[in-house]
Amino acid sequence: MALVDHTGQQVPSCTFRTRVGDTWKDVTTDELFKGKKVVVFSLPGAFTPTCSSSHLPRYNELVPAFKANGIDDVLCVSVNDTFVMNAWAAAEESDNIKMIPDGNGEFTEGMGMLVNKDNLGFGKRSWRYSMLVNDGKVEKMFIEPEKEGDPFEVSDADTMLKYVNANWKPQESIAVFTKPGCPFCAKAKAALKEKGLSFEEIVLGKDASIVSVRAITGKTTAPQVFIGGKYIGGSEELEAYLASH
Numbered sequence: 001m002a003l004v005d006h007t008g009q010q011v012p013s014c015t016f017r018t019r020v021g022d023t024w025k026d027v028t029t030d031e032l033f034k035g036k037k038v039v040v041f042s043l044p045g046a047f048t049p050t051c052s053s054s055h056l057p058r059y060n061e062l063v064p065a066f067k068a069n070g071i072d073d074v075l076c077v078s079v080n081d082t083f084v085m086n087a088w089a090a091a092e093e094s095d096n097i098k099m100i101p102d103g104n105g106e107f108t109e110g111m112g113m114l115v116n117k118d119n120l121g122f123g124k125r126s127w128r129y130s131m132l133v134n135d136g137k138v139e140k141m142f143i144e145p146e147k148e149g150d151p152f153e154v155s156d157a158d159t160m161l162k163y164v165n166a167n168w169k170p171q172e173s174i175a176v177f178t179k180p181g182c183p184f185c186a187k188a189k190a191a192l193k194e195k196g197l198s199f200e201e202i203v204l205g206k207d208a209s210i211v212s213v214r215a216i217t218g219k220t221t222a223p224q225v226f227i228g229g230k231y232i233g234g235s236e237e238l239e240a241y242l243a244s245h
Contacts, residue, residue, distance in 0.1 A: 003127055003146060004112025006138045012110025016100055021083040029107070032100070033136040039160055041130040042113060046080045046088035050152050056092055057126070058157040061173065063096035064198045066157075069165045069181040073098055079105045079114075079125045102126070113143075130155040132164065135186060172228030174199035177213050179222040188235040190224040195242055 016027045018205065041059055042052040056076060063074050075098045078085065082101040087100045100107075107125040108114045115127045128150065131141040133199040141164055161168050161211050174192065176199050178183040178185035192199050202208050217224050217231060225241075232241050 002112075003129075003143055005103055005141050005143060006111055006131075007141050009138055010136050011133055011138060014102070014110065016102065016107070016109045017082060018101060019086060019143055027100070032073070032075065032098070033133050035135055036133075036134045037070055037135075038073045039066055039071050039076060039130065039164075040075045040077055040133060041155055041160075042077040042108065042111075042126045043128050043158070044078070044117065044125045044150060046078055046084050047091070049151075050150055051078075052088075052092065052154065055096055055156065056088075056097065060092065060094040060096045061198050061200070062157045062161060062171070063085070064196055065161055065168070065171060066164065068196050069161065069168065071164065075100050077102050077107060077126065079103065097123040117186075127154050128152060132160065132162050171197060174228075175202060175226045176200070177202045177204060177208065177222055177224040179204050182222050185223040188225060189240050191235070191238060191242055 011029055011033055014029050018025050018027050019054045028213070041055065043055050045051060056207070059074055059076065066074055070231060077100045078199065079102050081103040085099040085101040089097070102108050105114050105124050113127045113129055117123065117125045128144040129141060142159060144151040144153060144155055158170050173190050176185070176188060178189070178201055180203065189199070189201070204210055204213065204222060213222070213224055214220055221234060223234055225234070225238045232238050
């Protein structure tokens with residue numbers, strides 16, 4: 001491999017073929033980057049293990065933190081077609097991320113990150129990396145080390161956020177069990193949003209059952225909030241927790 005660090009250079013000019021509903025929509029690099037501060041992370045492929053379990057979910061989780069620190073958009077680029085990227089986005093519920101299908105590998109090749117993964121039956125794919133792009137110019141790149149396998153050491157969301165804001169402290173993951181139409185659930189979610197905290201909502205009756213909540217907390221009420229592996233409680237307990245942190 002001969003990976004190229006493009007820090008200080010303009011991103012390559014490309015047009016991405018995307019599908020929105022039943023309509024084709026061309027998206028240019030100018031539309032994505034011009035006049036904006038954008039974080040990009042690129043990975044070998046949609047639905048692949050590390051990409052689905054760690055890389056994409058953490059970026060999606062931390063988009064509110066990126067935006068609170070002056071980032072306009074977070075883009076995920078992969079050498080996959082738009083149908084695959086759309087299906088992956090839906091499966092991962094990555095609504096905060098703009099999924100960019102570099103189906104022909106033009107952008108990836110222009111970034112010097114196109115690699116051959118014939119040994120896996122993948123053909124040509126992107127090496128894993130992330131970058132901060134300011135008005136179309138690459139300000140910083142985090143490129144995974146050139147070694148066997150699929151290294152994932154420096155292109156993660158936390159590393160990028162620490163670069164964007166050296167004083168940023170990692171947010172603990174938050175999960176909230178809710179019920180549809182529950183006013184206390186709405187109150188809890190509003191409190192988290194007011195603090196700029198991202199969270200995963202687990203809707204009872206859709207994503208889990210009341211049996212799960214009873215098994216985990218011993219309660220059948222909602223909301224039930226967990227932060228960093230710690231059980232917080234309902235909306236009142238959450239309010240007290242947030243006031244003390």
